[in-house]
Amino acid sequence: MEEQIKNYILDLGVDDVGFARMEDYQSPKSYAITSFLPSAKSVIVLAYKPLSSCESPSMTAAQNGYLDLGSFARSSSYQIARYLERTHNAKVATLPVAYPLDIQDDRKAIADFSQRHAAVAAGLGSFGRHNLVIHPRFGTRVIFTSIITNLSLQPSPKCEEFCTHCNLCVENCPARALDEEGKTDVVRCLSHSQPYGLIADITFQMQRLGSQPEEQKQMLTGAQYARLRQSAHLGNQYMCYNCLKSCPLGLA
8 A cells, every 4th residue: 555655646746755653753842643633643744855946046036946846745735635535545634834833822933743753754864953854865955745644554764864964054054043953043043034924024013003104104115014015925935045055965
């Protein structure tokens, strides 16, 4: 069954796939797998290699590359989930690459499900110094989505450690968010990588509320507000990929 499922997934254009048992998924902060699917037994993790345009010096080209990839990943996950239900009579829950998140006051910037920990559990890579997953073929240049299912699947073999600890990711982080090994300073990272995210939007609105009518008009017709609106519409796209781009692993 595993080979049949794997072949179907790869035929869709997904770059790699791995399987993990529910108990092998160990994420210290995200929700338990059974909160998504009470009958869960396995996780199917899908790997996608971004287009080369995702490292373009043009942020427009880079962001469009990731938006395209996100659309393809969502579509692929949905097709695979339908296939599992139709062909194997499975129960499934798809976990996409990003939104929506269960936003709570005590869970700021914590994803409901950790694609990184799922990928490691499914043998699709190991953690690097930058706390991202390093795939054996694609290096750091990879994103993941997952499908939780009640099927009992044979787990994929685990990967060795690939990180060379060259520290280029640490040295090239403009926010100094990787200084402490084994930890990413999320506040530092997001303040730099998402300059038009939620925090920036709240700051803008507070400033606007404290301004005079003419100042408010200028603020609402300026570039800052337009960028905030565009970011909210597209889904708070990242505008820094230094930790990924500086990693030498996975380069042809």
